[in-house]
Amino acid sequence: MPKESREEFSLRKFVPKEEQRKTFAKVFDKGTIEAVHSLSTKGHFDVLEHVVSTGKEAHVFRARDQAGNSRAVKIYKIKASDFNRMQRYLEGDIRFKQVRKNKQDIVFAWTKKEFKNLLLMNKAGIRCPMPIAFQKNVLVMEFIADAKGNAAPQLKEAKPRDLKKAYETIVGFLARLLYNAGLVYADFSEYNILNKDEELVLIDAGQAVLTTHPESEAFFERDVRNVARYFSKQGLEKSPGEMKGDNKAEKGKI
Ligand SMILES: Nc1ncnc2c1ncn2[C@@H]1O[C@H](COP(=O)(O)OP(=O)(O)O)[C@@H](O)[C@H]1O
Ligand SMILES: [Mg+2]
Known part of the structure; x- marks a missing residue:
């Protein structure tokens, strides 16, 4: 029998x-x-149980810890990632502005950035996965499950029952991001919000930047436009201007 390689030996433990x-x-x-x-x-x-999603830049697995809690393990692909895009969000962020020479270091920094952003978001009172640990291009976090224990569906697939309430929740997310966490999320869409039995959960935070990022205002405007467009399409007419007003009004409440 051929001798087992070190990787095979390691893999046996978690797969x-x-x-x-x-x-x-x-x-x-x-x-x-x-x-x-x-x-x-x-x-x-x-152990890793099964793949939940294989996206362009990352694979997400459902895992379980020894106590039986579900975990999400997000593994960024090193070769397939869009480094130029990642650099744009990293370089302007004072937490990550140091120069990186290779693609691998960019993906590692991105993973760390997602971990840190999720921590800040949690602290700011935003419902998002609690980050647990990261190493290199691998991030472990709370698994957002539906009532059956499967990954909660994206807002894209699971339209909220109460649109007005969902709008208020998302305006609350935007306001907490800006005023409590000092962050701009920079990728708001119906793909990055999970609907966990009518509780909305914001995921996928690698791109979020500090408000001191030179492009943060443009990213914020884009987020507002995307959210307003989503709700208008669902039948709750909102203009970006109106939404910005609602966002400011939220400041006093949080
Ligand atoms: N913490 C989590 N709990 C449950 N499912 C998750 C979690 N994180 C990601 N997923 C699933 O994986 C998909 C992709 O995750 P996401 O973080 O948006 O990565 P990307 O968009 O970069 O591929 C999500 O739409 C969701 O289905
Ligand atoms: Mg995503």
Whole structure:
């Protein structure tokens, strides 16, 4: 029998099924496997259960820790990521402005940025996944589940029952981001909000920037336009101007 490689040995710990292990080993590089293994050894999760999403830039898995809690493990792809876009959001943010020479370091910084943004967002009272740990291009966080334990659907697929309430929640998110966290989310859309049995949860925070970012105002304007467009399409007419007014009015309440 051929000798088991170090990666195969590591993989065995967090991907128990052989078939899945083969796929995992094909998709991810050695460094990623080491990072996932290390996070699992530290107890942040025990096993990866299944893939929840394979997007352009990241894979998201549902995992479970030893106590039985569900976890989301988001693994950024190093080769397929859009580095130029990532650099634009990193360089203007004083937390991440140091120069990075290679693609790998950009993706690692992005992962750390998502972790830090989620922490700030949690502290600011925004409903979002609680970040648990990160290493290299791997982020472990709270898993946002529906009543059956599956990943909660995106707002795109699960229209809120009460549109007015959903609008107020999202205006509240925008206001808390800006006034409590000093952040601009910079990618608001019906794809990045999960509808957890009518509770809205904001996810995917890698791109969010500090308000001191030179483009933060333009990002904010774009967020407002996207949210206003979404609600207007659903039948709750909102202009960006009206929404900005509602956002300012929220400041006094938070
Ligand atoms: N914490 C989480 N809990 C449950 N599902 C999640 C979580 N994070 C991401 N997902 C699922 O993975 C999908 C993609 O995640 P996202 O963070 O938006 O990555 P990207 O858009 O970069 O691929 C989400 O739409 C959702 O279905
Ligand atoms: Mg997304």
